[in-house]
Amino acid sequence: MARPRSAGFDLQREQVLALAAQLFASHGYTATTMQQLADACGVSKATLYHYVRDKHDLLAQITRSHVARLEALVAEVEAAEREPRARLEALILRFMHAYERAQHEHRVLTEDVKFLDVTEREAVLAGQRRVVAAFAASIGALRPDLQGAQLGKPLAMLLFGMINWTFTWLRSGGPLTHARLAPLVTELFLGGLAAVHPR
Amino acid sequence: MARPRSAGFDLQREQVLALAAQLFASHGYTATTMQQLADACGVSKATLYHYVRDKHDLLAQITRSHVARLEALVAEVEAAEREPRARLEALILRFMHAYERAQHEHRVLTEDVKFLDVTEREAVLAGQRRVVAAFAASIGALRPDLQGAQLGKPLAMLLFGMINWTFTWLRSGGPLTHARLAPLVTELFLGGLAAVHPR
């Protein structure tokens, strides 16, 4: 029987993944070297390969687990909220909160997904599509006429644009917090949604 | 007196910059090799260095000229439109149109600016800040109470999120065009802006 991994193994691997996400987010996947990551972790480069198969596997694990987290968030909200408006509000608030806690992982997901190979990239993109579909469904429940005009998904993408783009300008520790911005996004999007009319 | 450059020089350099922007946009700056660019241009790698000093200079020229184009667009709109609402509508429409024609350059601007060195990066970011300030001023003119609550710039960034994010999902040649999406963005943002209230 195979010997079990040491108690701290998973914990240390999580640390490596978190530091890798931070480096990938600030320097990009390609420009980040395994030596930089080893230095950040305080171990030798060879030790890194004890926790991940290779550099590519590092990227795959970061993106896959982040998408899985977002899908779990959607499932939680769908289980708790029945009304379309409350559901959409909860999705916005929960996603902005999640992005605040995982801003590096999220940046890696959006900018470095192109470096995954076809199979892994498709799996990640499929997860993203399920998340977008959940947002589009909530929007469609609020405005069936827009969904009928095939505008549910485009509107969901405009909403994602607002909240995804925050990681380029909203600094944690700055004067404006995620908690203060979230209700603004909700008011702006739900208010705007009421004003949109299909062609 | 120095002999002038050949008539086709600037034209060929523009071609090189356009192809470089396309490669940088799809593979990222670091992962793109000068050999790939040379192949795309149909010339030898050495010939590339006739048109640009080095790979870094390529990135600097692409980002600098794209930001300059956006600043020129802002100046045009400000000269033509006096009313805040018409001005903001014109800014949205003109920017979405510009992004459609320069989607590669825009992706490079947003994703690869980190590879510029400090001086060049600051110049590019300063240009971007002037563009954001123009959007924020138009928003503030429509809703002085929000500008008073320091929400002009955050709202401008949410708007930029919507229109910038389109390059991740809106494909030219697809069923939904920039021309059809632009009025939707205008309705959504201007309608939402009327619904937002400061804290």
Add this chain to the structure above:
DNA sequence: CCTACCGATCGGTAGG
């Protein structure tokens, strides 16, 4: 003496 290029190869550094 200039420009516009080519084949070949340099010094350094990447992932593993």
Add this chain to the structure above:
DNA sequence: CCTACCGATCGGTAGG
């Protein structure tokens, strides 16, 4: 878990 390396490939430049 480290030092010491490898095969390959990078950006940039030589002579002609």
